[in-house]
Amino acid sequence: MEIALLHLVIWLPALGALLTMLLGQGTRARGWALAFSGLALLAASWLYIRYDLRASGMQFESSFLWLAPIGSSLRLGVDGVSLPLIFLNCLLTFLAIVISWNLEHRPQLYFMLLLVLETAVSGVFASLDLFVFFLFWELELAPMYLLIGIWGGPRREYAAMKFIIYTVSGSAFMLIGILALYFFTGAGTFDLFRLAQGARALPVATQVLFFVLLYIGFAVKVPIFPFHTWLPDAHVEAPTPVSVLLAGILLKMGGYGLIRLCMTILPDAARVLVPILVTLAVINVLYGAAVALAQINGDLKKMIANSSISHMGYVILGLAALTSTGMEGAVMQMFTHGTITGLLFMMVGLVYDRTHTRMIPDMSGLAPRMPFIATTFVMAGLASLGLPGMNGFIGEFLVFIGSYSVWPIPTILSVFAIVLTAGYILWMLLRVFFGPLMPKWQDLGDATPREVFAVATLLLVIIVVGIYPSSVVDMIATGVQPIARLFA
């Protein structure tokens, strides 16, 4: 039963996708999608509860050899690093389905793709076999490409194409890296841990090369400067629920890959390359914040997208510290950023649904017309700027405290971003919600109960984790412990 649980989390959405395709004509699709993503969320929550905090290493493991000639097994398992992310994935997909409820354009295909995406992402986080990992990784691309390309905004084709070409180029490097590991270690298997053992014996220069190959694939996904420009375009064009998933969970695949593949398999290379990683992290943090600030006369969604780049920089900073606290902070930052930025994109979507514009100068004084949206948008913004009591602070603080002892100057530079973030978030809120109401927005309405449900759920997670961080941090601590020990 316990072992089946993880399989349930991964395969239930796939089954749902199948059923949606067969039985979910028209708007019936949303019912199927909601049911199956709900079941997956339940299974994920149960998995979360059943996770043993005292044990370290993988839990709920299962394995069966499915491609004997190349030695690849369907080996799945979770630890404190992957489980919070799987839970986040199930939660965000469920909420994305909730907020897409009234979609009219080709709902059957849409909901099916969302479910396929959920399976793919959960699969990435749970696979312990690099071949399977890569399959899931690539499986995620097709639904995302179509979701942006079919349901996106006016420049959707450009954005979808940019997304897919960037990611596929990245994964080409990653595939070379995986194959190189497979052949050079001579382990005859794609098993993560056996590859890790094998890789120890390789010369450091070779390890560095492999690290870089894998890194490119993940850096595109995170995204790390200078591979980041697909993200704002994809976000601006993607429909709201897809943006929620893209920022909320897909970016985390990159960070996860870095810690699970790069750092676990090639720790010696990681030690060599961290100065570069730290530099890139600081650039990400400040550069993303600056570009976000520059959107103050522009697109709301672009601002949030660039703030994502900035906040994902903290993940890299935490990882590059190579300390258990830093890594814990990095994973926590991934989790918290997923909830916060998911909420922010949801809020932008709610505003856009009403005003049909995302240009910040076109809006003013919306708060009295939509008190709930304004209140929650402010709360999401405060969470994003790292206000204690919300979970964003936990991730950032752990990253800072983990990295300060190793990288004081880069950490100070990154901490400065909290001022910049406060600047652009509050400035944006000021211009959109406060001040005098423009006459043309006189007739806007507030959120519907369905939207309130989605927003309140995420907000609840943000606040509960912010006040009681142990609910997530303790689990992450067990997960990063074995990885941090590699660097002790």
Add this chain to the structure above:
Amino acid sequence: MELAWLVPALPLAAFAVIGLLTLRYANLSSFINILAIGGSCAIAWMLFFRVLGGEPPFEQEIPWLALNLQTALTFGLRVDPLSAIMIALVTTVSLVIQVYSRGYLYEPAEEGEEHGERHGPATMVRDSGFARYFAFMALFTAAMLGLVLANNLLTIYIFWEGVGLGSYLLIGFWYRKPEAAAAAKKAFVTTRFGDFGFLIGILYLYMQTGTLQFARLAEMAEQGQIGSTVLTVGALLIFCGAVGKSAQFPLHVWLPDAMEGPTPVSALIHAATMVAAGVYLVARALPIFEHAPAAMLVVALIGGFTAIFAASMGLVAYDIKRVLAFSTISQLGYMMLGLGAGAIGAGMFHLFTHAFFKALLFLCAGSVIFMLHRAGAHDPVDRDPLDPPRAQDIRYMGGMWRRAPISAITMTIGALSLAGIPPLAGFWSKDDVLLATYERASQGGGIYWLLLAFALATVLMTAFYMFRVIFMTFAGEHRGPADAQHIRESPAVMTVPLMLLALPSIAAGLWGAPQLGNGFGHFLEGGRFHSSEMSVGLAGLSTLLGAVGIGLAWAMYYRRSLSPETMAARFRPIYLTLYRKYWIDELYMWLIDKFVVAVSFGINWFDQNVIDGIVNGLANAVGAIGNAIRQVQTGRIPAYALAVFLGLTVIALYAIVLHRALG
């Protein structure tokens, strides 16, 4: 003592209950708020008396944030004399302000009048955000209480930011006014600058010492386990946070703008919460500062300079609330000066008395504004944006003495106390600060003599600008747009709090009076109390300066024997510099505009054109190559057939040649 956690928890719960459940019920919400703060006030006083009775410091903590599997940072509270005084003070002042707010939070009904055309008295209706206001007030109070009870730097930082949040929400309470919303943002971002240093200070101290507990840090500093560089750097970084929150130079710019919030909010911000947080933080961390003389000097310098700097701007301000705001900045400078001189008792004592009389002054100002609004004060359409609203502009007041005696008397009490006239509360605490500075100076600190001079000059200026306000508001004839016939005293729900606050503004100083044994200092500093006897000369000098200030104000604004207009014209450059607040706002705006924003736009341009340019350039290059190659694909079958033929011929020739070559 185990009940201490309830002190912040009750208002926090009130915030949650109002925010989630009773937002539609204005009266109920305000009662929930008052009940919660009243409850925590009762507990706070009980704790205070138990600490006063000699109970040892009480600490309680829970593990909160696991750094890894072995260590966790804690979330904890500490009840000792310092925090006991603060919780009693904060809850009391806050409670009085909450009650007052129930009367204050009314606005003139908008009966379809055009802006600036209304005359005569207005009907006052309850503000539409009544319940929201009380929710935010509860949150603000809770955060401040959590802050003063915190026993480690992480906990204090959490509530520190919570205070920032509360001020953001309350300053921007009337968010439809662009100025209010902008002031809220300015307050948050400016204090965040300070918090940036504070947070780094926390990281730095944790890395250097491995602990964030105040008690442990004090112990380590005491025993010399922390190097002096570490102490100095750590103390200065922590002080950054205090500079931001306590609006010290150069981060003082947010406080005058924060006057856009409702007046009771200003009272709370200026008296017991927010700005007091910075002073409290320095007092709490004083063991670290004490072993870092350089840091102490910086604290004293910033404090002393801010005191005179802010007071000078207060001399010419016309907005009744802004005068008080400058006075707050200036008085906070005093407190910092006291702490920087090494006297925790002096700094905290001034914080303690200041809380009462500054809350009183703000509530009186609020009462005046309320009365003027009710009497129909309105702004002309073409009001100069640099001028305050008419209901707050002291040039358009006057003559309210007879019509509002309670507000007038209580405000005069507050002003006398602030001016440091014996035997009111402000006299004792201000004297304590002066004395501490004097002692520090006579122990051979040359620069402290200068600071003492600053402090004495500030006494004169303070007395002058306060009585300038008093005379312009209450004396003479009414000069404003309000209908003088309809100005009448505020309701009892507002005047009773004024009278309640007037009592400690008169008498609270006696607790720290040297003649009566300086109970305050002994309580706070216990065995290591070092302040000596009162210096009669210093006290006399400061009282004299205060009296001169009052006399000058009397001469200029009551007797009119010296025309302020002539003075302003004669010293126009100075007047303008002061009136425009030394153009510091303009300087910062310029820096932000020309530096931060410009750099951001530059980076954005780089992103769009260089990074994305390379990406799109690559894509375009691939496209162009494809375009070139596809010309081969003519689509005409004979061409393809010819290509096939030529290809086959080449292959055939190659095969023959190869055949030959291989023999």
Add this chain to the structure above:
Amino acid sequence: MALVPVGLHHFLVLGTLLFCIGMYGALSRSNAVGILLSLELMLNGVNVIMVAFAKFIDTPQELAGQVFAIFIITVAAAEAAVGLAIVIGVYRLRNTIQVDQIDLLKG
């Protein structure tokens, strides 16, 4: 002038000539029907060579060359049928069978 007996070479030259004429036609004609005719010519050139080789080199029992020739004739017939059908289809669609005007595959 002595009569040279007709031998393998003659047939090969004839077949090659036929093939080359067909090839030239296939490449140079712009009329689709002409191209089809030229293709027939090429195939027949091959047929001649096939049969000639079978006659002069193989034993009489082996009929591979003849069989191939007949096979090619059959297939050529089918090919011509299909090709002409396509040509008719193209003509109906575009009112021309000039192949240089039919360039939908142009890149």
